[in-house]
Amino acid sequence: MDGKKAATSQRGAQATISIAGRVIGPGHAPYLIAEVAQAHDGSLGFAHTFIDAAAQAGADAVKFQTHFADDESTQDEPFRVKFSKQDASRFDYWKRLEFTDEEWAGLADHAREKKLIFLSSAFSSRALDLLERLGMPAWKIASGEVLSPGFLERVCASGKPILLSTGMSTYAEIQSSVAMLQSKKAPLAILQCTSRYPTSYENVGLNVIDEFRQSFGCPVGLSDHSGNIYPAIIAMARGADLVEAHIIFDKRMFGPDVSSSLTVEEFAMLNESRKAIAAIDANPVDKDAMASALDEMRRLFQKSVAVVQPLPAGTVLTRAMLTAKKPGTGIAAQEIENVVGKRLARAVQPDRVLTWSDIDE
Secondary structure, three states: OOHHHHHHHOOOOOOOEEEOOEEEOOOOOOEEEEEEEOOOOOOHHHHHHHHHHHHHHOOOEEEEEEOOHHHHOOOOOOOOOOOOOOOOOHHHHHHHOOOOHHHHHHHHHHHHHOOOEEEEEEOOHHHHHHHHHOOOOOEEEOHHHOOOHHHHHHHHHOOOOEEEEOOOOOHHHHHHHHHHHHHOOOOEEEEEEOOOOOOOHHHOOHHHHHHHHHHHOOOEEEEEOOOOOHHHHHHHHOOOOEEEEEEEOOOOOOOOOHHHOEEHHHHHHHHHHHHHHHHHHOOOOOHHHHHHHOHHHHHHHOOEEEEOOOEOOOOEOOHHHEEEEOOOOOOEHHHHHHHOOOEEOOOEOOOOEOOHHHEEO
């Protein structure tokens, strides 16, 4: 991407965005999104339990996917294959995972009670209508919608922050969508994502986060499908502004996203890592000041000049008579050459370090 294109894509860019008062961007702790997706397997009770778990794990937001099969798919969809012992086809699976408007409202209320931001990806106009009525404070755009201009224009018109996933997109497609959103001054964050389940380390693409930051000048992060904690932790350590990871209770559960998900305990480790990274980044170390603060420790572990055998007073010291031993409370080891040729003022033993008072000046 040449400089001219990069400059164009940053028109209207915002270095930070805010979701319900929480600032996301450089200088702020990474924003953690616990992605439930279809892990509830159509159980409303299970979906509510995931909200409790996300809160316990330290997430900032809990995210679902709002599917209405009749409104988002046609008979031409090649994905309509037998998927489970319970469902005749993938379409039947999507139907089984649908919740009513009232049930979605209950999930959103539960999230708010747990001090979580409720998010859900919409996959149809009907889903957009529902989520807009629920007052969702930001839009998470799945990578399959990056090329849906009407969809993007609608969420852009709301004025709410947009979290744009890029799992299946080319750079040109991303650039086109971002240019449109930024031209309308939409608060925007972009997530590097690879739509492989699970995603291997070789395909995570943390380098793309850096490229997005340079090209688009907005908050950037990772939507991870690796199924382990390392890509997200490394992304945060490299400065990612937000991280999304799928969450499940056990990796023996049923569902299409299980292999790509973290357990609740693993997600909690992301939160602990976030705290550690923030504490480290907020406290740069001055090596000289730290060395001074560790002066007592330095004296214990550094070395001093010592003799290798008992020597009487009056001995003229040669290099062969000298060595270096702990602690560093005597003549510093780096002064050893300056001791050569000096005369001992008193008898010395090899189990003690030399001091300048042992030397006859």
